[in-house]
Amino acid sequence: MTDQVLAQAVEEDTLGGRGVWATVRKRVLFWVPLAVLAVLVLLAAFPGWVGGWFGSDDPRACDLSASARPSSPGHPFGQDLQGCDVYTNVVHGARASLAVGLFCTLIALVIAVLIGTLAGYVGGWTDSVLARLTDVFLGFPFLLGAIVALNSLGDRSVLSISLVLALFSWPTLARMVRTTVRATRDAEYVQAAKAMGFPTLRILTHYVLPNAIGPVLAVATLTVGGVIVAESTLTFLGLGLRPPSISWGLQLATAQSRFQQAPHTLIYPGIFLAATVLSLITLGDVLRDAVNPKGRS
Template identity: 45%
Template sequence: MSEVQAVVSAEAQDLGDGRALSNRELLRALLRKPQFVLCSLLLLVFFTMAAFPKLFTSVDPRFCELAKSRQPRSDGHPFGYDIQGCDYFANVVHGARPSVLVSIIASFGIFVLAGGLGLLAGYFPGAVDALISRTADVLFAVPGIVMLIVILNSVPNRSIWVIVGVILVIGWPGGMRLMRSTVFSVRNREYVLAARSIGVPPLRILRKHVFPNAMAPLLAMTTLGIGGMVGLEAALTFLGVGLQPPSISWGSQFGVAASYRDTPHLFIWPALFISTMTISFMIIGDSIRDALDPKLIR
């Protein structure tokens, strides 16, 4: 058998031993889980709400009547009114966009950044690994939420992209460590060694052989973490270092509700939406983790 055939046969054997699923098999396994299907439908509703809020309400969220301030639900206004007399249902619907954008973009960015740095650190031990790992150690030494507050508090105009950028700067070390440890276990497998022996360039080995077989734990971790990103965006806005008026978000609604505890609907509706979205992401992440777990694939 030639060395090229050794690469192909070794990789095929590795994938055929039940340690990885094809995309079709993974999707089939996930669709057999009722909780995955239900949560996916809920997230589809949230994504549609964020992209096309006018499909859910035609009311302008900034049209207010002070005479209706903090009034309970009425016909055509199922969530009641906020402190300025604005329709609260319209505000909650339009508040979905910042939460969805921050959670999805930040999580995807962390996946790409942590995955790339973890690949380099795990495949090139020595100076490259030391530089990346020591940088991660420095970021690990500082409490993340404190660093977020300090950095965002120094930025005068905080947009969604600014918040995502700061989250990316401090959010990659955990995923990088996970990817690095997985790459350590993959880099010495037969098909990688065979590819090296015939002179395949390192970047091609990383792209074609190492990354596809090392990404599963990081993918599951990222999916589980999307729910946390939703809560993080709300917490930052609640603390006053997130999105600024006139932006509408669930976090800003939390901040207002904290000052009006005698009006529970101001708190209940954004809390319900944040909780539902967060739990849905976590259940989907848990389902993907179970499907990708080598011990469960037989």
């Protein structure tokens, strides 16, 4: 009987995944942001190659005599205050901005899964202690905590900023993991696995997490967009990445002083930043609705 219950759990998990795919593949709001993000990943993976399509493949090839020049042949987005090609810098800036968003979310997700699973599955005093730890980190305002932490760091690399932002991003995800694990741990197939004497690690990795992680991954997609905005905001305020790094936040910070004379230096990186965040938020909303059975129609 227990074997049948476990087999049914695996089958339900497979059918659930098929149900999500069957739902999202019919939605235009899934494919459009996915296509936009695919293009942005291409920019981040091969910036020199893509940059050479319409402009220069070197973002630091600048001509001060062409400072703030608008769109011209070989410079479709114009040139910035240092005479560098805006298009090439936007392309190269995609790597740092996307890297911070992905690294931060991945680190936060790993922490959240570990803490949330332990708290939700074990329960008791372990749950209480980890819940209080999560509350402590939730008590820090996200941007304020990041500002304080970054001011104490000498290094402002993609990795260090990702770690700082992850430090204040994991509690929300951990709470969600805890909730979904608590809802799954009392399922029949989990009890059947316990009755058969399966190791706890196998129960967690084969039966609990696969059936609990779906909503968390959907929200993690939204987190990537929020982190990219946070990184750009911090960099704009002078607290994030610093030259010679290239990011959309740095471009916005440099362009703000001459926006009226050279609006193109701020408009183009702003458009790419907005398109990235909007695509991630839209994709996250679609996935969140799809993993919710009420959202499948």
